[in-house]
Amino acid sequence: MLALAIEARGLCKTYRGWFRSTGHEALVDLDLAIASGAAFGLIGPNGAGKTTFIKALLGVLRPTRGLVRVLGQSPDDPATRARIGYLPERLHLPASFTPLRFLEGVARLKGLSDISHEARHALTRVGLAGDASRRIGGFSKGMRQRLGLAAALLGKPLLLILDEPTDGVDPMGRVEIRTILAEERARGATLFLNSHLLSETERICDRIGILAGGRLVREGPLEALSGSDTRHRLRFAPGSDPEALRAAGLTPTPDPDVFLADTPDPLTLNTLLDRARATGALLVELRPDLRDLEQVLTDALTPPPSSRRSP
Amino acid sequence: MKTFTIAADLLREAASRRWFLALGLAITLILLVLGLALRIEVVDGALAASRLFGRTLHNPIRAADVALRPLFRAASYLIFYGGLLFGAVACADFGPSLLAPGRIEHVLSLPVRRFELILGTFLGVLVLSLLGALYGSTGLVVLFGVKTGVFTARPIVSALLASATFSALYGAMLAVSIVARSAALSAATGLALLGLGVLAGYRERVATFLEAGLSRAAFETFTLVLPRISTLADAASDIAASTPIDSGALLANLAGVCIYGLAALALGIHFFEHRDF
Numbered sequence: 001m002l003a004l005a006i007e008a009r010g011l012c013k014t015y016r017g018w019f020r021s022t023g024h025e026a027l028v029d030l031d032l033a034i035a036s037g038a039a040f041g042l043i044g045p046n047g048a049g050k051t052t053f054i055k056a057l058l059g060v061l062r063p064t065r066g067l068v069r070v071l072g073q074s075p076d077d078p079a080t081r082a083r084i085g086y087l088p089e090r091l092h093l094p095a096s097f098t099p100l101r102f103l104e105g106v107a108r109l110k111g112l113s114d115i116s117h118e119a120r121h122a123l124t125r126v127g128l129a130g131d132a133s134r135r136i137g138g139f140s141k142g143m144r145q146r147l148g149l150a151a152a153l154l155g156k157p158l159l160l161i162l163d164e165p166t167d168g169v170d171p172m173g174r175v176e177i178r179t180i181l182a183e184e185r186a187r188g189a190t191l192f193l194n195s196h197l198l199s200e201t202e203r204i205c206d207r208i209g210i211l212a213g214g215r216l217v218r219e220g221p222l223e224a225l226s227g228s229d230t231r232h233r234l235r236f237a238p239g240s241d242p243e244a245l246r247a248a249g250l251t252p253t254p255d256p257d258v259f260l261a262d263t264p265d266p267l268t269l270n271t272l273l274d275r276a277r278a279t280g281a282l283l284v285e286l287r288p289d290l291r292d293l294e295q296v297l298t299d300a301l302t303p304p305p306s307s308r309r310s311p
Numbered sequence: 312m313k314t315f316t317i318a319a320d321l322l323r324e325a326a327s328r329r330w331f332l333a334l335g336l337a338i339t340l341i342l343l344v345l346g347l348a349l350r351i352e353v354v355d356g357a358l359a360a361s362r363l364f365g366r367t368l369h370n371p372i373r374a375a376d377v378a379l380r381p382l383f384r385a386a387s388y389l390i391f392y393g394g395l396l397f398g399a400v401a402c403a404d405f406g407p408s409l410l411a412p413g414r415i416e417h418v419l420s421l422p423v424r425r426f427e428l429i430l431g432t433f434l435g436v437l438v439l440s441l442l443g444a445l446y447g448s449t450g451l452v453v454l455f456g457v458k459t460g461v462f463t464a465r466p467i468v469s470a471l472l473a474s475a476t477f478s479a480l481y482g483a484m485l486a487v488s489i490v491a492r493s494a495a496l497s498a499a500t501g502l503a504l505l506g507l508g509v510l511a512g513y514r515e516r517v518a519t520f521l522e523a524g525l526s527r528a529a530f531e532t533f534t535l536v537l538p539r540i541s542t543l544a545d546a547a548s549d550i551a552a553s554t555p556i557d558s559g560a561l562l563a564n565l566a567g568v569c570i571y572g573l574a575a576l577a578l579g580i581h582f583f584e585h586r587d588f
Binding site for chain 2: 015055058059060061062078079081082084086088089090091092094096097101105106108109110111151161
């Protein structure tokens with residue numbers, strides 16, 4: 001059995017005002033298990049409860065009900081948090097400090113031994129070594145984000161929880177951050193990513209969870225969520241007869257060379273392919289029809305037609 | 312124990328804040344101006360003549376240590392009330408800035424216990440006030456010691472008393488910051504407590520102005536739990552001016568102030584431990 005990096009069972013969080021008997025349910029009976037070494041992306045609309053869940057993972061807020069364990073321990077234990085690297089969505093940085101001084105402060109609180117070396121190494125990794133003696137106040141948003149990532153990387157954490165890590169970072173910087181995250185994963189760290197940039201999530205994560213209204217509405221491997229067992233995408237060489245292919249049972253797409261095949265099993269798919277090739281069309285590509293994460297998210301958040309109210 | 316690390320971080324942060332740079336500069340400037348502009352002539356241990364900015368100050372000839380007493384008394388009041396006023400305004404932002412969104416989540420995600428964070432902030436501010444008080448009072452003692460040959464640690468002890476009193480004020484300010492996360496409210500708490508503490512020091516005298524009965528009883532009950540700030544300020548000035556004091560009463564007042572500060576701090580920690588961010 002794989003060790004779990006994150007485990008949440010029946011997690012509920014209700015925000016109550018001082019003078020209100022009812023409150024806002026930010027998390028509702030959330031169950032989630034993420035294995036060590038995975039790269040997990042949590043996506044969902046604004047107000048879905050993503051940040052609340054992250055805060056519960058870090059012990060920054062206490063759940064109303066349920067259990068949360070990080071690296072097998074309670075997040076309230078400082079020893080557990082010592083093994084976590086966290087990048088908040090809007091990290092508040094002391095403007096008058098240099099990045100080196102800021103990182104040394106974080107390293108001291110993390111209880112690291114060679115704080116100066118650790119801080120310089122982290123700065124080099126995120127590409128800020130040349131700005132080590134500049135004041136943070138003069139940093140751009142992207143530089144601040146890199147510095148936040150450097151702080152999260154200090155002490156070789158076993159779990160990296162990153163809230164919008166590439167927000168405000170230029171395209172080249174995003175590539176660098178992806179490389180760093182891949183290195184961290186190769187080292188054995190677990191990644192937990194919360195990002196509105198779905199393409200980033202798609203590129204970095206192999207497992208996705210969709211949170212809506214405090215509930216986990218979808219969760220699983222990326223291929224399973226975005227792929228379909230019954231729909232395939234077929235590309236034919238230019239010059240095929242679209243009408244004949246449609247008559248054979250294929251569905252056309254905006255691209256004249258690409259058709260979709262909806263078949264319940266491989267046998268039916270092959271029968272359909274035989275019919276299509278019999279029209280003289282030459283098949284050059286066949287793959288499962290993968291939807292992008294945006295479509296997956298839209299589908300997950302769209303209520304099924306039967307549940308929609310009629311006007 | 313991460314408390315000291317947090318306190319040290321607060322001192323580093325304070326070193327880059329304009330308020331504290333200005334305080335350090337102002338103290339240095341006052342000491343420099345006094346050192347350069349004040350001329351004191353001491354003959355056989357007696358203050359023979361003194362000149363400020365070249366103008367002769369007409370003082371009767373008397374022992375230098377006696378002549379310095381009113382000066383140290385005035386300096387003690389200035390350090391005491393000036394320090395408390397400055398501290399209430401300049402330190403009001405430390406608590407709220409610690410709790411700022413984007414900072415508190417990050418700090419709490421580090422292997423730091425919640426109480427260590429608050430205790431560290433409190434200790435850091437306490438050390439800051441001690442450093443300010445010590446710098447000003449020691450500078451004054453050295454300055455007049457060099458000029459008159461009279462070296463006394465009494466003004467320093469008096470300044471330390473001001474720092475101890477500030478701890479009560481800051482405990483309450485920090486507790487309010489945790490509940491409300493507002494620098495303005497924190498400063499207002501400090502200033503209000505300072506004013507009420509001055510009133511509490513004269514509570515017996517003020518009570519006589521109120522009609523005996525419910526109003527006087529209410530006033531006495533209300534001021535009973537307040538730190539006796541003016542009493543401590545008077546005691547500090549007496550110490551600086553080498554006037555005999557009732558040490559038992561001073562210790563009782565000092566203990567009261569410390570208990571008040573610690574109780575406020577404990578309340579703040581309690582709120583902080585149970586708060587979501």
